[in-house]
Amino acid sequence: MSEWLxxxxxILVAGALATDMWRWMGVLAGRRLDENSELFIWxxxxxxxxxxxxxxxxxxxxSGVLAASAVVLRVGAAGVGFAVFLATGKRMILGILAALAVLSAGLYFSGF
Amino acid sequence: MAFGEGAQLSQRAWFFQGMRGLFSLPAFILMMAFVGFTALAHESGLERGEAVFMTAIVWALPSQMVLVSAMQSSAGLLTTFIIVCLASVRLAPMVAALVPEIKTSRTRAVTLFFLSHFVAITAWVFTLQRIKAIPRECRTAYFAGLGLTLTSVNTLIVFFLYGIVSTLPPILAGTLYFLTPIYFLTSLWGSSSSRVIHLALGGGILLTPVFHLMLPDFDILAVGLVAGTGAYAIDLVLRRREVTGE
Structure with a gap:
């Protein structure tokens, strides 16, 4: 087989087939599934x-850059974001901004 | 055939509504995540064509990340196939949970198989959030419009930005990466007011470190089965109590 191919x-076999085959199984299972059944809830x-x-x-x-940051910072940032999200009546954008603010400040002060 | 024409017209309208999902916060976040992926793929030594091809035909970011790192470490075909499978099993229950909501008795199997390719976390959460407001016979059209648009636009992003975003400043790269999990967390929680979903989400997050230590290769699978079944069982017990009025 030629080198570039x-x-x-x-990618086709180890990527697409390994991914789409689960989607196709989901279609097979989902077609028989009743929206109001207990199985559907599960x-x-x-x-x-x-x-x-x-x-x-x-x-x-x-993975990547964040692997070098402190786990406490990442979990803390996510926790603050989620708390803000709940406290503001589920305003997604506010929760996300709060999490990113905590994270980027933490990264800055830990010398990133 | 006035009725048929009317139905077709509104299907076209809902396909267009699905396309408009591109101009939303979740779609913006997904695009940012693909900017991050573009940088990662370039850093890992992939060719532009490979990264573009992968985005279009795999279309699941966590699976793509696993695939890229396997290719970078020159893992074999079978090994890579297995680890990508493990990262992608979740798509089966995700699709199985979406199909009963979007199909009608007349939806053809081939339509569902085709549309299933576009199921990934963003489109899945986005659709489940809005599905009840869409007439049932237009739901596949809506999902098609959304899925095709998200996939093609992000494939174009990878194509055009390849090599351009290879050197993001670390704080920006880290923040872009973090956008994805925090968005999934808040949107998945907000997409449903049902107790069983909140139990599954909370339980799944809390159990992940436990299973990551116990079964590092099968952690997500184990979390899904244990936290999903646990959430279902707790919800079932609570529902029975509510019925009997205890």
Missing amino acids: WPYVF VKATATALVAGVIAKQIIYP
């Missing part, structure tokens, strides 16, 4: 908990 085949709870896992990993075990 291999990464694309790699699926929704599990999907939400999986996304919660993704969120928590990005905060607690980040």
Whole structure:
């Protein structure tokens, strides 16, 4: 196989197939699922908990630049943001801005 | 066929409404996250074409990050396939939870298989937040408009910014990266007033460090099953109590 083509085949198989196959399974399962069933509530709870896992990993075990920052800062920033979000009647933008303000100030003062 | 024409017209209108989702806070945050991804992919030594291709056909940021780091460390095809699978399993219940909300009895399977490609966290949360306000027969059109727009615009972002944003100042790069989890957290909590969703979200976050230490390779999967099932069970018990009036 020509040299330039291999990464694309790699991305197609190890990336797209490994991702889309779960989406297709979700369609197969979802087509049989009744919106008002107990099973549907469980699926929704599990999907939400999986996304919660993704969120928590990005905060607690980040990759890239943030990996060098203190975990206390990241968890603290997320906590402050979420508290502001709840305290302001679920104003998403205020919660997000509060979290980012705490984080960027913390990064600045820890010499980033 | 006045009725048919009317339905088609409103489907087109809802497709357009979905497209307009591009001009929203969540879409802006997603675009910022893809700016971050562009820098990461460039730093990791990927070619522009590879990063663009990956964005269009994988279309799930956490899976793309795993794929990029596997390619950077020259991991084998099978190893990479398995770790990307682990990062992507969550899409199955996410799609399964969305499909009953957007389909009608006449929706074709091929439509759903096609649309499922555009399911990723942002479009999923965004759609679930607004779905009840959309007439059922227009929901697939709405999701198609949103999904196609988000995917193509972000693919274009990766294409045009490749190599340009390779050197973001560290504070900016870190803050951009942090935007994604904090947005998912607040939007997912705000998208639902149902107790079971809040239990699953809170439980999932609290259990992640525990399972990360116990099962580092399967942590997200374990968190999903344990926190999801736990949230369902607690909610079920509370619902039964409410019914019996205890």
